[in-house]
Every structure is written in C-alpha cells, then in structure tokens.
Amino acid sequence: MTGKNLVGPEADALDLGAVFRALADEHRRSVLTQLAADRSDNERGCNSFALPISKQTQTHHFRVLREAGLIDEIDYGNRKGIRLRRADIEKRFPGLLALLGAEPPGDTAPR
Amino acid sequence: MTGKNLVGPEADALDLGAVFRALADEHRRSVLTQLAADRSDNERGCNSFALPISKQTQTHHFRVLREAGLIDEIDYGNRKGIRLRRADIEKRFPGLLALLGAEPPGDTAPR
DNA sequence: ACCAAGGTACGAAAAATTTCGTACCTCAGT
C-alpha cells in the first residue's frame, strides 16, 4: 500500500535555526547521521534506528525532524517509513550532511 | 594591554553536538553569523553585536560559544574581545560557516 | 471478530535552557 506523506516545509523554506535546533539533540542527530550514511536513501522503518527511548518519545523526535524539513514520514497506518530529504537539504544547506558523516555514527555520548 | 585568552576546547576536540546546541539559539547564531560575515576576522568588542538581551545573559551566551569552541574570548579586565575561531572550525567542520553566511544576517525572527 | 504490533494524542513530570536581579570585580579617566 502506498502511504500518505506527512507534511513538512517546502525545500526553499527550510530554516537554519530549526535545522540546528533539530540537530542539537543527540537522538535526532543519531537518526540523521544514520540516514546520511546510506547513500542509496532507502526508506527505513522507524524502529531501525535503535533509539534507547520510548515509542512516544520517538514519535516526538521524528516529528521535530519532519517539521525541520530534514525527513519525510510516510504513514502506512500501523507503521511508518522514514526517508532523508537529501536533495532538498543539499540544495538549501550544501555540506550539512557531510558534517554529520564526519562524526562516528555510534558515538551517542550523553550530553 | 594584552589580555588573557579564556579557555576553550582544542581544535580537534570540537564536538558537533556542542556546536549544534550552540547554534540552536537565535542570539548565538546571530553572533556567529556576524562574525562569519567579516572575512578579515578582526577582534570585536562584545557590545558590537546589538543583542537585545541583558549583559548577564550575554555573558552566558558568549560562554556557550566559547565552550563549544566557536569563539575566543580575550579578557582585558574591564572589557572583552571576541574572535571567531575560523581556521579551527573550517578544519574540523568544513562548510559550516558558509551555511551561516547563506542566511540573511539581520534575520533574527522569534523562534 | 479478535488480538497483537506499531504508532499517535494528550497531559503531566522531569530536566535543561534562557533570562535577569542583586552584588561584586576590574580598569580607565578624572
């Protein structure tokens, strides 16, 4: 089944402040880093990120990432797909994703 | 008089999480954006940024920027100089400063 | 029809951040 895409900002409406606020959190940065590392940009289930937090909190974090324009969330009803908005991000903030790649992906030290 | 440089992290110890957290705040981002816009990297007084907040709060924000490794603070006793750590930032996070430059400098919209 | 898995809505607790009042320090100039 094709799910419906939850809304986020248009490509050229991405806000740098919202992006930095989104990436300021350890868990969200972990998600983005993992997404950026996969150059094939496959859609992923949101359980594939091994986040050590409850599912309600995960819902919150994915929403923040979507509202910052960093990911698409595809709603299938009883599961959800996550996809990096790589082209939009690169267009508006070239080099940003490369910065994430430079960090060790598993390095999720406490803040 | 030569002032003494307040301590921040070494160039290769800059942490991306700390940097994103520092740049997540509107006022701190404004400071960095203004600094990044001046390619001559002159030292500036910390009153030259026109921040609409009290001086105690400014002290706080400059400290966060310094502890993230983004600026040097030079203490002259009764005044303070601010200098962008451009080379260190570019070395560790190439392209980061360019992202700030892409935003309109005076665009400090409420969050 | 039922159940279980995956996810959300709402609300509240907990934690972190931003902000500033009060008091104090340092230096330059008079």
Place this chain on the structure above:
DNA sequence: ACTGAGGTACGAAATTTTTCGTACCTTGGT
C-alpha cells in the same frame, strides 16, 4: 580616591524541551 563603564558570579524565575503514562487508533493475521 572616586566614579562610571564593562563584565562576572550566584541564584532564582520563566520558558522550553525531553520524557513517558494512559488511552486510543490502524492494520495484518488468525
């Protein structure tokens, strides 16, 4: 020696963010 400008220390209030408990929704499988 005094004063004023610029800055910090400490502590508390205000705000924001993170987290999760409870309840509920949706879909796929039995």
